[in-house]
Amino acid sequence: MEYTVQKLGSLAGISTRTLRYYDEIGILKPARISSSGYRIYGQKEVDRLQQILFYRELGVSLDNIKDIVTAPSFDGANALREHREKLLEKREQLDLLIANVDKTIALAEGRIKMSDKEKFEGFKQKMIDDNEKKYGKEIREKYGNDTVEKSNAKVMNMTKEQHEEVTALANQVTETLAQAFATGDPAGELAQKAADLHKQWLTYFWNEYSKEAHAGLGQMYVDDPRFTAYYDEKQPGTAEFFKDAILIYTGMNK
């Protein structure tokens, strides 16, 4: 399939001027020029434009995009995976912002108070950078959880301290579970510790704890696809593993 500027433009949702500009700065040159001087784009160019728009969406400068897509060692699949990572980060940033808006609405309605510093949380990339320095890459996963928990805290009307404890516990569960999964033994010390942390976490939400309900929840982690996806995101099989660990922990594994 061959495209002129307008055809490619409307396909990709961008202006013809943009395509000419991309030609000008050498980021996307047409496959060939027709006898009358028209720009003609082909399959390769379509794919490349897709790449360019991906990165543009992320806020990467065209200059940098140029480096990325023209690098001879350009590994498409790998670049996409990195790209995906960045999109996920951006979504987390967005979640923070949304949480901030929720808070601000509550503030406007006089339900809570906010410090000046808090008012800018979510805007600042800085915050995330700081966390990255402290905890390294895995903080991203945590932040995802954090955001989820934050929204839960809202539903649960938790105090700030309670919420922090709960978040810390949830992180510990995730970490311990990941370590435990590496051992492969659901009856092992780590797996049992994960189950115990999970119990502690649950007591924040349950009025009374029972082994049966805990075991049931473990089973559910395998039965409900949403949960399976949640736990298996990093390591497929984690949900199943966790279920086994909880069944052993609660003594319901007969």
Next chain:
Amino acid sequence: MEYTVQKLGSLAGISTRTLRYYDEIGILKPARISSSGYRIYGQKEVDRLQQILFYRELGVSLDNIKDIVTAPSFDGANALREHREKLLEKREQLDLLIANVDKTIALAEGRIKMSDKEKFEGFKQKMIDDNEKKYGKEIREKYGNDTVEKSNAKVMNMTKEQHEEVTALANQVTETLAQAFATGDPAGELAQKAADLHKQWLTYFWNEYSKEAHAGLGQMYVDDPRFTAYYDEKQPGTAEFFKDAILIYTGMNK
């Protein structure tokens, strides 16, 4: 609390030049000018800057932001709610992009094929607009679910058709449940229909269906805070209601 340019700048994560620019275009003027000509900002200015950055984050031009925040009839709380709506939309757009990246990775690995048109899905606001026209506002909720299901489909290695069926079913469950909740009767026709649709949905993921497991899952929707938050998002109490409906449906309500 009073702030100079740098103090306010570092608080909000922006440059001093930006603050001076905002003064210049009349979007954020300092509370007063010190005897030596320094810009001094107060509480009102902090709050206003927060508003400005909110809208900036959304991609609103400073010109439009000016109209928004200087309007005498400016309803802060309402503006925030609209803002929140837009952020949620933006997140959905992001989810689309992520889905697209996932697809493209699959493409790169030769697992699927994609049309040129599909390659630009997620970039184009147009698509979302089209859907809005067709289905109205509630599409947003659906899209949220859709995205969730999409990621699950990936985990489950579904075919495209299966995925579509599952998504449709999930939407029906949500809709029927919402209608049923309005009746207030978990034993009523609508609630029982929701439970039945939920069963159908589950059979896509479960190898064998049992009333006990289904009832257990219903109970879990109340016990696990993440699920409660999920179902209660639109209407608090929905999770509890759904649990009751499922217990009645499965005959396990004794």
Next chain:
DNA sequence: GTTGACTTTGACGTTACGTAAAGGTGTATA
């Protein structure tokens, strides 16, 4: 009283295009 970190007002530079001007091309229709 002199650093050094702060502030001020210009003023020009930058990115990623938008927009208009002036003109050539392709093809359907009168």
Next chain:
DNA sequence: TATACACCTTTACGTAACGTCAAAGTCAAC
């Protein structure tokens, strides 16, 4: 065959939201 009209071209200036100097005044501390 003319002409209408939607397409294409290059050239060039305009723009938004700042970044980045430069030159000069201010403030607190040693």
